[in-house]
Each structure stands twice: as C-alpha cells, then as structure tokens.
Amino acid sequence: MSIVEETILDINKKVTSSENEGNWASIFVETDNTFISNANLAIENEGEKFLKSMLQERENYIINESWGKEIHIHGRILEIGTEEIVCECVINAEEGIFEERIFERELFTNLKNLATNKLVIVKIRKRPGAARIDILSGEGIVNPKIFTIQNQLDEVDNLYFEERPFNYD
C-alpha cells in the first residue's frame, strides 16, 4: 500500500459518513481497509490528485518522516525535578568535554526506575525546520566509567579551591 493510500485511509477513518459528500464521495468507495484495492484506477487517480492538492494547502503536513541528521548523545541523569531533568551529556569523552542539558521530565516517562545516575541515550534527529528528541535507556551502551573519571576531576578541582595547602598572606 502506498503512502498516499495509507494517508487516505487515515483521513477516511476520521471523517463521518455525513462528511462523505461532494469531493469526498468521489474518492471513498467504502470505509474499510479494502476500498483502495476494490476501487477502479480512475477513482484512485482522482483521490490522489485531491489528496495532493489538499496537502499542498497544509504546509506542515508530514507524509513520511525523514530526518537529515541523527546523533546519539551518551549521558546520565544528574537531577530530577518536578518539571525538568538535568542530564550530564558526553560531548567529547577523549577531551573531557561534558555539558549539563535540561530536558522536560515528560520525555523520561518511558524509562523504568528513573533515578539519579541512571545512564541514558539522548537521540536527536533534525531536518530543516524540525527536530525530534528521544530519551532511551543507556544500559549496556553508555560506559559509566566516563563519569567516574569526570567525578574525580571535579573533586580535584574542589580540593584546589577549598583546601589550599598554605596561605600567601
């Protein structure tokens, strides 16, 4: 079944029989899933033309999602708020570059056992004018040792500033 056919079916499910008048009546033969295969070619072509013209009017209608760029960011949960969750994201592990990024808590509701230090993958897909973020469990993918090293570096930093070995005064 082509994408256009699937989309017609989808729209077909949403309209009531009373709306199947005028232009609609010339497209839909039946409301079940077999109507396209039973319809003759003329009706199908007419349906496609109408659908295309309708979609052209609706600029943001997505027929088939296709993403240009896809990245996976390794991370771990640092803080869990009521509305937001803070993640430590690995930007460049070799150079020790990490970023704290804030995401809506709703994105994490699919994760089991939500807790701090849980490893996650932030999957980001982009195309001109749109982006999509998926949060996935990072167990078995993200190396927790990366963050351990970062923790130790943080401790050394804190030690330097808080416990100076001597005063210059």
Next chain:
Amino acid sequence: MSDVFIPIHQFEIRYTPILDFDMGSKKIVSPFIKLVNSFQIEQENTHRQRISLKFNEDFDTIGIWWDRIFIKTIATNSNFTESPSSFTSLFQPIFEKLKELDSFGNIHTIIFHTIAVKPYVGEINDIINDFKSEYFTDKIDDFCKDAQDYGVVIESQKNEKHITCNLGPYVGVEDLIKRNIGTLTDDKYNQRGRMITVTITATKEDITHKYYKELNELANSYIEKL
C-alpha cells in the same frame, strides 16, 4: 574542498580473529539495536558470523565481523570527525565492548578509505584530455591511446601509515556504480570531474577519535592537492 563530495567513506579496524565470536557478539550488540534503523545477521551461529547495523536512514552501516569492525557511509553528509557523532556514540562503544571479550587478541591493521569527487564543468572528452595532459607524458599517452579508462596510482609511506592514492577522470555515476554501491539518485553524482580514492593502512595498537581525525586530515590534504 568546498565543492568536493564524498560518495563513499569507510573506516575499518582489523584484529586477530575472535574464534568464539558467535558466542559473545550478540550480547554486545543487543543494547544498540534500539538505536539503529535495521540490522542483519549473516552466517548466523558460525564463528564467521557477520552483524550489520544500519542507521541514519539506512545510509550508514556498522559491520561487526569475527576479524574486523567497520563504519561505512554511502551517499550521505555524515561527518564522523564531529563529536558526538556515530563514530563516538556507536562505533567506538561497540568496539570497546568487543575488546572486553576474553578471546579478543589485538588490533593489527587500520584502514581508512575515502572516495572523493572534485566536480569540473566540461564534456567527457575534455575531462579525460585534461587529466591526460596533466599526468601523462606523450610516450604514455601513445601507449594508452586505445584505453577506455585512465588512472594514476601514487603510493607513499609516512611513519606507520601506508598511503595509496588512485586518481582518474570522473565521467558520471557509472564510475561509482562499478564499485557496487547501489543506486545513487542525487543529481550531484551525474556531474563530471576527477575522482580521487585515498586508502590509508596503518598499524596501531589502539584507536582514538583523535587518531581517526588525524587520518581524515591527511586524506583531505591529498584530495586537496591532487
């Protein structure tokens, strides 16, 4: 490098064969399945089992074999020098887990392979004649007068790296199809110009993203010069 496009790029790490590869590989790869578009297992349950993970709309592939792991991109703008990228987020973590297998031996070869095209405006004959006049002496030109395709191979050695550059005229998408890379529909592949294939083989005990970027820079310097 502005007009240059890269139809094929592959980076490969070869290691001593893992004889029990079929026992441990699925466990390593399984967590990554949710991140990819599709996957394929060939010669399943044999020691030569091959696992392919396809991602980025199926244009990019990570292949995990008993004796090598590679990342390949065909006809995309994927840039593995970026961080994070598929190189750092998928390829490297899988390889790190492979190295943790008791039966993993050592890396013996690294292969960096890139095919680049520099587009020029001109008819096929002009492209070929320009190439011949730049690289061939009259004697070679006379010797090759009945030839259908032309190319020059340059080999060099830099420390642990062996570099092979193969360059020749690019007369259109058929020059890429010869390399079994499937259908390329984008108009840019129908341009004409010069095709440069750079293959760097190196011996290295461990691989970092920094080293990959170093190889990429070296390959780009050849592509720019030739």
